[in-house]
Amino acid sequence: xxxxxADVARFDVETPAPARDRIRLLALAVFALLLLLAGRAVxxxxxxxxxxxxxxxxxxxxxxxDIVDRHGVLLATTVRAYALTAEPHRVANPEQTxxxxxxxxxxxxxxxLVRRLSDRSRRLVYLQRGLDEEQRARAQALTLVGxxxxxEHRRSYPQGAxxxxxxxxxxxxxxxxxxxxRGLDEEIRSAGREGRTLRLSLDVRVQYALEAELDAxxxxxxxxxxxxxxxxxxxxxxxxxxxxxAFDPNLAGQAPDAARRDRVAGDxxxxxxxxxxxxxxxxxxxxxxxxxxxxxxxxxxLLGDTRIEDQERIxxxxxxxxxxxxxxxxxxxxxxxxxxSERQRAYLERLGLTQASxxxxxxxxxxxxxxxxxxxxxxxxxxGYGLAATPASLAGAYTVFVNGGARVTxxxxxxxxxxxxxxxxxxxxxxxxVLSYMRAVVTQGTGRAADVPGLAVAxxxxxxxxxxDDASYDExxxxxxxxxxxxxxxxxxxxxxxxDDTRAGDRGGVVAAPVAGRVLRRIAPMLGLAxxxxxxxx
Amino acid sequence: MTxxxxxxxxxxxxxxxxxxxxxxxxxxxxxxxxxxxxxxxxVATARIRIEEAxxxxxxxxxxxxxxxxxxxxxxxxxxxxxxxxxxxxxxxFLPLCxxxxxxxxxxxxAQRWFDFGFFSLQPSEILKPALxxxxxxxxxxxxxxxxxxxxxxxxxxxxxxxxxxLAQPDIGQSxxxxxxxxxxxxxxxLALRWLLGGAVxxxxxxxxxxxxYPHVRVRIDAFLNPEGDAAYQxxxxxxxxxxxxxFGRGPGExxxxxxxxxxxxxxxxxxxxxEFGLLASLGLVLLFGALAFRGLSRxxxxxxxxxxxxxxxxxxxxxxxxxxxxxxxLSLLPAKxxxxxxxxxGGSSMIGSxxxxxxxxxxxxxxPGAFLTSDSGRFxx
Numbered sequence: 001x002x003x004x005x006a007d008v009a010r011f012d013v014e015t016p017a018p019a020r021d022r023i024r025l026l027a028l029a030v031f032a033l034l035l036l037l038a039g040r041a042v043x044x045x046x047x048x049x050x051x052x053x054x055x056x057x058x059x060x061x062x063x064x065x066d067i068v069d070r071h072g073v074l075l076a077t078t079v080r081a082y083a084l085t086a087e088p089h090r091v092a093n094p095e096q097t098x099x100x101x102x103x104x105x106x107x108x109x110x111x112x113l114v115r116r117l118s119d120r121s122r123r124l125v126y127l128q129r130g131l132d133e134e135q136r137a138r139a140q141a142l143t144l145v146g147x148x149x150x151x152e153h154r155r156s157y158p159q160g161a162x163x164x165x166x167x168x169x170x171x172x173x174x175x176x177x178x179x180x181x182r183g184l185d186e187e188i189r190s191a192g193r194e195g196r197t198l199r200l201s202l203d204v205r206v207q208y209a210l211e212a213e214l215d216a217x218x219x220x221x222x223x224x225x226x227x228x229x230x231x232x233x234x235x236x237x238x239x240x241x242x243x244x245x246a247f248d249p250n251l252a253g254q255a256p257d258a259a260r261r262d263r264v265a266g267d268x269x270x271x272x273x274x275x276x277x278x279x280x281x282x283x284x285x286x287x288x289x290x291x292x293x294x295x296x297x298x299x300x301x302l303l304g305d306t307r308i309e310d311q312e313r314i315x316x317x318x319x320x321x322x323x324x325x326x327x328x329x330x331x332x333x334x335x336x337x338x339x340x341s342e343r344q345r346a347y348l349e350r351l352g353l354t355q356a357s358x359x360x361x362x363x364x365x366x367x368x369x370x371x372x373x374x375x376x377x378x379x380x381x382x383x384g385y386g387l388a389a390t391p392a393s394l395a396g397a398y399t400v401f402v403n404g405g406a407r408v409t410x411x412x413x414x415x416x417x418x419x420x421x422x423x424x425x426x427x428x429x430x431x432x433x434v435l436s437y438m439r440a441v442v443t444q445g446t447g448r449a450a451d452v453p454g455l456a457v458a459x460x461x462x463x464x465x466x467x468x469d470d471a472s473y474d475e476x477x478x479x480x481x482x483x484x485x486x487x488x489x490x491x492x493x494x495x496x497x498x499x500d501d502t503r504a505g506d507r508g509g510v511v512a513a514p515v516a517g518r519v520l521r522r523i524a525p526m527l528g529l530a531x532x533x534x535x536x537x538x
Numbered sequence: 539m540t541x542x543x544x545x546x547x548x549x550x551x552x553x554x555x556x557x558x559x560x561x562x563x564x565x566x567x568x569x570x571x572x573x574x575x576x577x578x579x580x581v582a583t584a585r586i587r588i589e590e591a592x593x594x595x596x597x598x599x600x601x602x603x604x605x606x607x608x609x610x611x612x613x614x615x616x617x618x619x620x621x622x623x624x625x626x627x628x629x630x631f632l633p634l635c636x637x638x639x640x641x642x643x644x645x646x647x648a649q650r651w652f653d654f655g656f657f658s659l660q661p662s663e664i665l666k667p668a669l670x671x672x673x674x675x676x677x678x679x680x681x682x683x684x685x686x687x688x689x690x691x692x693x694x695x696x697x698x699x700x701x702x703x704l705a706q707p708d709i710g711q712s713x714x715x716x717x718x719x720x721x722x723x724x725x726x727x728l729a730l731r732w733l734l735g736g737a738v739x740x741x742x743x744x745x746x747x748x749x750x751y752p753h754v755r756v757r758i759d760a761f762l763n764p765e766g767d768a769a770y771q772x773x774x775x776x777x778x779x780x781x782x783x784x785f786g787r788g789p790g791e792x793x794x795x796x797x798x799x800x801x802x803x804x805x806x807x808x809x810x811x812x813e814f815g816l817l818a819s820l821g822l823v824l825l826f827g828a829l830a831f832r833g834l835s836r837x838x839x840x841x842x843x844x845x846x847x848x849x850x851x852x853x854x855x856x857x858x859x860x861x862x863x864x865x866x867x868l869s870l871l872p873a874k875x876x877x878x879x880x881x882x883x884g885g886s887s888m889i890g891s892x893x894x895x896x897x898x899x900x901x902x903x904x905x906p907g908a909f910l911t912s913d914s915g916r917f918x919x
Contacts, residue, residue, distance in 0.1 A: 020838045020839070020910075022724060022725050022727075023725060023834050023837060023838040023846075023850055024834075024838065025724075026721050026724065026725065026834065026850065026854070027830060027831065027834040027835070027838075029721075030827075030830045030834070030854070030857055030858075030861075031827060031830070031831075033861050034823050034826065034827045034830070034857075034861065036870075037823050037861060037864050037865060037868060037870070038819075038820055038823045038824075040868045040870060041779065041811070041816065041819040041820060041823065041864075041868060042816065042820070044776060044779045044780050044811075044868065045779065045780070045782065045783050045784050045811075045815060045816045045819070046783070046784070047780045048780065048783075
């Protein structure tokens with residue numbers, strides 16, 4: 001064998017094994033191989049995230065685009081579905097066909113099936129819509145003559161009931177019926193065509209916290225309905241929007257009307273005392289009241305046959321701060337009377353309380369603001385009666401305390417900081433002054449339950465008696481609300497919580513303010529705000 | 539009491555003679571195995587419907603402890619004992635491999651295992667290091683006395699092992715064994731032209747058959763990929779590595795790993811790369827590179843042909859097994875089930891790798907007269 005080289009003869013135990021150089025060659029080969037692997041790993045690492053792109057490309061040319069929250073969490077999407085169809089002229093025995101179909105799909109109604117299967121006037125009838133892949137396979141496995149399926153699209157809401165009222169829903173043919181599905185229909189259609197997603201300003205984390213707290217509170221208070229909204233007051237972006245009772249948009253057809261109803265921008269109510277901060281601000285702005293002024297609010301105000309009085313009689317001289325912390329009807333009414341109807345109306349218009357909120361929802365209800373006739377109505381407006389607006393409109397109005405007196409219209413879409421339109425309403429000192437009063441409402445007044453240590457919540461509670469059927473106010477049924485701004489030292493966010501049809505004793509400070517407090521404690525870390533840990537129970 | 543103290547002192551003395559770099563690499567690899575099993579375990583258990591999410595992580599930790607024991611036990615042997623022990627192992631496990639193909643339970647279209655209920659044994663994992671030591675013995679004898687037919691014996695042993703493995707069928711392990719015997723033949727002094735000529739001829743023959751005979755191609759495609767969906771697996775692995783990018787998604791944040799079958803075994807590299815990015819992928823390549831560098835450079839200075847061949851062969855085994863695993867994950871090779879030594883989940887794989895590295899520790903430890911220079915302290919670093 002010639003394979004042995006001559007150096008084998010040189011080998012003995014004293015000299016090294018002859019393979020030294022060959023091991024070096026082997027090592028070189030190994031390193032070359034490992035270098036190749038490393039290079040490939042680097043190449044892959046810099047090739048980009050495969051999850052970032054391809055889904056959008058897949059969704060090109062769909063009837064409706066995906067809706068995502070501000071961080072990209074999928075809220076609504078379009079999925080493949082199938083319609084179970086039949087060609088009646090090919091169905092020999094409708095009863096038998098119907099029975100076999102019902103054996104596989106027990107939810108189908110036999111009478112309807114037989115009627116449709118026997119309807120020979122039509123070439124094609126639909127038996128059931130929105131089947132998924134597995135159900136279609138089950139139908140095909142029956143091998144029924146004349147029964148087939150047609151591919152279609154179905155709208156799916158992967159988060160279930162979360163943000164249901166904001167999203168809305170479509171009918172089986174994907175026609176929008178409610179929510180942004182309807183309010184932003186054009187955008188959603190074009191997003192589907194171009195394979196884009198529609199990004200909302202909602203934050204599902206905030207949304208979930210708000211819904212969970214509102215649900216618990218509404219059940220505890222035995223309310224007939226509840227609504228809440230959280231805005232980034234500087235941009236007007238809606239972070240969360242919740243109505244109670246809730247529904248699952250995937251099963252919207254089965255939900256009762258009361259559950260499908262959006263109460264944030266779709267329902268108007270007389271808001272009550274949450275309007276009082278505006279009355280105070282108007283008076284300050286117009287020079288009709290001074291921060292140092294004191295009032296005697298011990299006597300009821302008589303306007304014709306209407307008698308305005310306070311929940312608890314306020315004895316002694318009080319300032320504007322106490323007027324708000326104790327929510328004095330007499331005080332607010334007197335300030336409103338000093339302003340007069342015209343100026344009041346102008347301010348309410350600039351506050352956006354006479355028009356729809358601007359939220360891109362299927363139904364954005366404009367407020368009911370009947371014309372003001374006489375002093376009684378002016379005083380009523382001053383304390384929040386005679387004007388029915390949505391909680392969304394109220395939240396929009398409260399942005400004046402965030403933006404140094406300027407209002408920003410709420411939106412459900414992301415908004416460029418440069419595209420924010422600000423409507424000046426009050427001067428900055430006045431806004432700051434009233435904000436400090438509202439902070440006092442939370443630290444020492446009716447809104448104490450909304451306070452979160454470390455967060456500096458400012459706000460105002462409201463309890464409006466509901467109109468009874470005979471157009472008189474029903475003391476037994478209340479609309480309890482809390483409208484607030486936080487953090488007061490650097491105001492940015494607006495929260496409005498409202499519970500409908502609460503019992504007589506359940507005033508805004510007792511029912512709505514605690515909801516706001518609990519929500520804020522939960523969402524503050526999500527917004528990057530610090531709160532102090534809850535004090536230990538003693 | 540003094541006897542115990544003496545034993546402890548002797549053990550400590552022995553521990554100090556091992557190469558610290560190799561010991562460190564072994565420790566880091568075993569630690570990473572446990573870390574990455576935390577990432578892959580929940581998805582693997584979810585896939586096969588085991589309730590406890592960290593079932594595989596727990597088992598991997600137990601295997602790691604077992605591996606350390608096996609490694610230290612193997613390292614405690616002297617080279618002569620290693621030769622004897624490995625020969626016994628090879629004589630025991632070569633028939634077992636054939637037996638597994640015969641009577642073993644079928645898992646994913648292959649019969650490679652013995653099922654003992656709580657533990658399933660894959661004999662080929664133990665056979666690999668044992669066979670390499672036997673080859674080193676045979677080839678070393680040939681180097682000492684050229685008339686000894688060590689090469690023929692080695693090739694025959696490879697043929698036997700490959701036959702048993704191909705019957706399972708396990709083409710990956712057969713290829714790995716051939717891949718280790720090649721360099722060992724080369725180190726034993728076989729002329730390079732023979733080796734290269736043989737490799738080129740075999741490669742060309744395989745290519746020709748694959749290209750010109752469609753029915754053979756179909757069979758080979760099916761043979762290379764008996765589990766089906768191999769393209770899917772590899773594409774998910776590529777997605778995972780690409781998604782990891784430079785810094786990774788972060789521990790536990792992997793998403794694509796959920797659609798990776800065998801995330802805890804054959805695709806653990808991709809799972810690690812998705813969560814820890816280049817840090818994991820380059821780090822693993824670097825670790826095995828360091829293992830190769832340290833092992834081969836020390837082996838190159840060994841005096842005894844058997845020791846040198848055995849150490850170099852075992853290092854080649856570990857590094858090429860890792861290279862194949864990583865290459866499959868990076869889609870540079872067709873999908874073959876190959877574990878990443880010490881890191882992939884699996885008791886047999888852990889014991890096999892621990893045996894290989896334990897033998898290396900013993901063969902490459904500092905001892906008088908073993909190395910080229912008398913100043914062996916130079917390598918102690």
